[in-house]
Amino acid sequence: MSGPALRILIIGGYGTFGGRLAQLLCGYERFCLLIGGRSLAKAAAFASSLGGKAGKEPTEFDRNGDVYKQLSALAPNLTIDASGPFQTMGRDASCIPRACISLGIDYADLADSREFVRGIAALDAEARAAGVFVLSGLSSFPALSRAALDRLAQDFSRIDHVSSGIAPSPHAVIGLNVIRAISSYAGKPVRILRDGISATGLGLIAWHRVTVAPPGCIPLKSKSFRLVEAPDLDLLSHGVDGLSSAFTGAATEPQSLQRLLAATAQLVRLKLLPSLLPFAPLMHQASKLLAFGEHRGGMFVRASGLDRAGQPLEASWHLVAEGDDGPFIPVTGLEALLRKLADGNRPADGARSAAGELPLEAFEACFERFAICTGTRHVRPGAVGGALYRRLLGSAWERLPPAIAAAHDAQEGGHRLSGHARVERGTGFLASIVAAAVGFPKVQDDVAVRVCFAAKGETESWIRNFGGAEFRSVQLEGRGRDAHLLAEDFGPFRILMALAPDGARLRFVVRGWRFFGIPLPLVLAPGGDIYEEEREGRFHFHVEVGGPLTGLIVRYAGWLEKEGG
Missing domain, CATH: 3.40.50.720 (NAD(P)-binding Rossmann-like Domain)
Structure with a gap:
């Protein structure tokens, strides 16, 4: 110009x-x-x-x-x-x-x-x-969501189901006009596509649960996305022949506030209230007063159908924005x-x-100028096997340094790595009890280490041997609310971690934990600085486990290579 x-x-x-x-x-x-x-x-x-x-x-x-x-x-x-x-x-x-x-x-x-x-x-x-x-x-909605669907559609011969959703950060300032827009259709019929025909859902009441997780990025917490009256319900299906269903939702944080809004929307559905529009200013104030949680937001578009070879395929595009970049x-x-x-x-x-x-x-x-991570994931329903970390990382697997990728490319039957490490232990009473219960190694400046990876189906068994003392865990892919997270079981405890490539390192970020399946407060979760890295072509590891109640439990770091390598 x-x-x-x-x-x-x-x-x-x-x-x-x-x-x-x-x-x-x-x-x-x-x-x-x-x-x-x-x-x-x-x-x-x-x-x-x-x-x-x-x-x-x-x-x-x-x-x-x-x-x-x-x-x-x-x-x-x-x-x-x-x-x-x-x-x-x-x-x-x-x-x-x-x-x-x-x-x-x-x-x-x-x-x-x-x-x-x-x-x-x-x-x-x-x-x-x-x-x-x-x-x-x-x-x-609908320009960005349609652009994402067009990207996904390149891998399909037929798309049967489409869904999309947006999850703003709880700390993002949501304008009163946005609240008014949402309250105008809360609890009221919203036209959707279901089983290939026009049907109705209820605004802010019908919902889907989704974990927004771009490959290689720390996922958002699993959220319920409530049905919204958005252009996507028309425009994501436009030009998609034979589409069976379409859904568009929004996830409000904290989710307790969203559940309260959904319950209030039921009053409109029951015709006890004509509309939530008069309550929009009150809802706006509540959104500001209850602005707590992670300062992160996201978005997804998901499609399922048949790939170019006629095989079942689920593909999704994900976006996560950090801090104030989301708006x-x-x-x-x-x-x-x-x-x-x-x-x-x-x-x-x-x-x-x-x-x-x-x-x-x-x-x-x-x-590019923002702290925004995007990417696509592909899942083939019914397919099993393949390296666990490769499945979790998706396209981000290609970003791993060769030494880290080789260490985690475990096939059925597994493989062994050996090397040396230095071990430190916490001195607190609780830390000592936990370390002994799990079997963490004792303090040693230089100890021979062997790690055996045994892959079976969708799980991996890890046997770690520090100078003759062993401790074991089982790793698997999280499901449901824990989707896209690495789950590691130590007896009755399950630790949930995000895999995040970071240059020459692969970081493990604790995102939750369970005891006999019961969720425990994240603030009390054991964790620390946990990563793997490649240095001069060799695989190195650094594991730090501790918590606010125990202090440091164990810290061990060293290197590994394939036996005979």
């Missing part, structure tokens, strides 16, 4: 998502950002806080006013509606895109309303005639669109959903 800067009006420009979009765009000198909102003072304060090369102009914009007059005065090249909630706009919902079309202004939005996004196609003929594009839903995800599609515009690549004229408008690669390019 050459010539004058592209004038971009962001309605809701200092809000939850509009403000983040402005932060992403302020580094582009070819843009002039019009920060729009009902309060000129707030728009001015936010605009002054932005750095970067882009021009910034605070402006008062009221979507309930004369939008045609306001747009005529501002004369943007592109209007982005990041305000909402689109679910409660009523009959005047399309007034802004209609005004943009009549004035020859391109338009895009972050709409997550199923009805709004579906209805935008009614403006297609007008937009084509005016020579402008109108793209609705250029957000996590940037819904606006990365808009950044990707504007990158294209800046390079002179315009979307085709016409009004339509943004689903399928951008490939997954365009989103991934925007994710």
Whole structure:
């Protein structure tokens, strides 16, 4: 793009998502950002806080006013509606895109309303005639989710089931408009696809349980995703012939709050309340007061059917965002669109959903600046066997250093490694009892070590011999709530760990533990700095086990190589 800067009006420009979009765009000198909102003072304060090369102009914009007059005065090249909630706009919902079309202004939005996004196609003929594009839903749902499904679909000859979901961090600031959107359909019938025919589910009541786990990343805790009225329910199935079912959900943290919302939604289902919409401000305050838990969020898209060879296949795309980076995800599609515009690549004229408008690669390019991990997993139902760590790591297996991969590439019958280690032990009373009960080795500066890996079916038996003293464990893949975690059994105790490649290391991060199957508090779980690494082509290990009640129990570190190697 050459010539004058592209004038971009962001309605809701200092809000939850509009403000983040402005932060992403302020580094582009070819843009002039019009920060729009009902309060000129707030728009001015936010605009002054932005750095970067882009021009910034605070402006008062009221979507309930004369939008045609306001747009005529501002004369943007592109209007982005990041305000909402689109679910409660009523009959005047399309007034802004209609005004943009009549004035020859391109338009895009972050709409997550199923009805709004579906209805935008009614403006297609007008937009084509005016020579402008109108793209609705250029957000996590449906633009990013559809891009992920398109990536997964490359491995299928037929897709039978599709589901998607989003799980925001409990510490992410959820705007009141988002809460209003959710409360508008809570407990009410939501049209879904079930058994190949149109059916109904109940908003925030119907649910699926999913563990969001990109390969090589620490998974989110297993969550129940409650049915939401989202564009995905229409657009993920669009163009997928013979689809049997589709589901889209959201997971709120803490999950206790989500269960409370689901119980309240039952009052709407029973017609004891007409709607939860009047309670949206109270729900908004509750979400802020109960903001505890890990500051991480995520998203998934899952498909199942037949692969290109006609065999059963389940494939899923996962995303995990750390800290405050999650709320940037819904606006990365808009950044990707504007990158294209800046390079002179315009979307085709016409009004339509943004689903399928951008490939997954365009989103991934925007994710690079953030602590965002993505990846795909493939599961073949009924298939058994294969190295345990290879199954757990999926595509991240390829990132392992050769020495670590060779150590864990255990086949049926197993193999043996031997080497030397140094062992330290805790001196506390409880630490000594636990160490003796498990059979951890005693203190030794240099002791011969042999480790035997015996693979059988989907489990691996580990026999560790330190100078003649043995202790054993069984490792297997977690199931259900523990999906995608490595489970290691020491007698009645089960330790659950995430496998996380980190450069030349493979880290083991404790994510839970059980005693005779009963979950125990994670804060009391035994753990420490546990990793394997490759140094000068040799496999090295470092295991530290301790806890807040016991202090250090044992720490041993050393090296191993194949016997005779």
